Amino acid sequence: MEYKVKDLALAPQGNAKISWAEQNMPVLMLLRKRHSALKPLKGVRVGAVLHVTKETAVLMKAFVDAGAEVVLAGSNPLSTQDDIAAALVEYGVHVYAWRGQSSSEYYWCLEKIIEWRPQIVLDDGADLHALIHEKHLDLAEQIIGGTEETTTGVIRLKALEREGLLKYPVIAVNNAYTKHMFDNRYGTGQSTFDGILRATNILIAGKIVVVAGYGWVGKGIAMRARGLGARRVIVTEVNPIRALEAIYDGFEVMPMSEAAEIGDIFITATGNKAVIRREHFEKMKNGAILANAGHFNVEVWIPDLEELARSKRHMLPYVTEYELRDGRKIYLLAEGRLVNLVAAEGHPSEVMDMSFANQFLASLYLVDNKGKLPLRVMNPPLELDEMVASLKLESMSVRIDSMTREQEEYVKSWRHGT
Incomplete structure (x- = not known):
């Protein structure tokens, strides 16, 4: 294992926190269970720059269980939780993150991810996407696709697209309804x-x-x-x-x-x-x-x-x-x-359950559609968004109505008038 974290002895404390998050992230845990046997990401290298929290750990473990080789760095010098970083190393994730990094250390960690030549890039703020496009265009051409989880990052990637510089398709996970309406707001x-x-x-x-x-x-x-x-x-x-x-x-x-x-x-x-x-x-x-x-x-x-x-x-x-x-x-x-991640622990697990379920599904979608997607920043497919919402409702024991066949035909037709 290659990694750089503060102290591996913190892993037991981190594992306890991750267990708490797993109990409160039923959608991602269900997706993780479904795909752990199939290994749809076997042989795929996933490079992620995300806040290293207990919720992120559940997502990283889902990728590992789906067969991916995972490399992780923190997306903010002050947001990494060192016990979580240590626990993820134990789980087989190559982690380059510790709390209190200098700016140069932060970018050193991003360069370590690039050394692993990721094929799927997950980002939170677009620093990794930008670094690849600025200094590592040879890698950009080999990347299947990426995701972006923040409004700030989507803005940066849209600018790359407008200038004709975007080298791989990116799914703006931030724009999923089950992300921005719940994660950002609640x-x-x-x-x-x-x-x-x-x-x-x-x-x-x-x-x-x-x-x-x-x-x-x-x-x-x-x-x-x-x-x-x-x-x-x-x-x-x-x-x-x-x-x-x-x-x-x-x-x-x-x-x-x-x-x-x-x-x-x-x-x-x-x-x-x-x-x-x-x-x-x-x-x-x-x-x-x-x-x-x-x-x-x-x-x-x-x-x-x-x-x-x-x-x-x-x-x-x-x-x-x-x-x-x-x-x-x-x-x-x-x-x-970010006051919520520096002075506290970030979003509640129940909210990140939906956000990270979108991240996981978007990554699977990129792999399934390798070479077929345009070099654009795209919103997540609506069917994936609705799947996340349906699974979340199911986990909350909430049932909803479904349309009758007559209603389905009615909303598809132009012939019904006054």
Whole structure:
């Protein structure tokens, strides 16, 4: 086995956590059981850059059981859970991940994946996809296909496609209904506040919460802020349709330049850079708390905060205090990185069950259709999405109606009128 993790002695602790996740991920466990005997991925090398959590471990074990050789690196320098990494090495996964990596160490791990010449590439943020297209085009031509799990990563891959540079088909798992509607909304909505509360132990009730961005992630965060008793929930947006939706969902909408003066807690969820920057820091009240739920640590523009601060200190493990020249103090959580994965454990297993079932099925689909798919970023086939939803309902003992033959014919015909 080739790997680099913090400490293999942590494996028993990691295995216990993985067992907990397995009990709460019935869809993926069913798919894993179905395909462990058939070995549809026998001989296929899978390279994955994902947050190394107990939920990710269940997915990696599913790939191993399906016959694949699996290589894994973390998709964020601070999100790896070292006990999980150790447990996966024991299971036969080549893991290159540990918590607290430098930027150079992070990219070293990605290069190690490339050395294994993966045929299926799973990514969370598109760093591996981008690295392959920038520096390893010889490998790109041998790749069957890839998947991408984040909005940020899909945006990057769409840019590659627009420029005519995409070298293999990619399934945007992020765009599966059973991913973005549940993982992004319910998973991130809950786990973002889990991270904020673990980091600070503040009371959300009575606070003014500002949510930057009203995509599926922002919707979930705003909903949970209201549920936790926030006095006001303010949404900032650049998209007029989403802004209108936020208003009709009962939230206030205003520019960040106005929200900056009144917010107690600011949470970014846009996938863009410098959403909160110098002009906003200069207006914030003393004690403002900043957290990011987007993939990269660029939404809260830290260079501006560093320039404005006369001093800086680490108050708590995931809380950094910036004292500005006028004496105001602003608190940045998790170094501006994904607060739910740095200060907490990421999404609940029940939500990742659907997301990772989509990852697994998308990978099987790529292998089954090797050489037949266009060099594009594609949404997952609807039938796979519906399969995941049906299995999830079944696991929850929920039954639904089915159409009669007459109804099926009715919805397919144009002849029935008034």
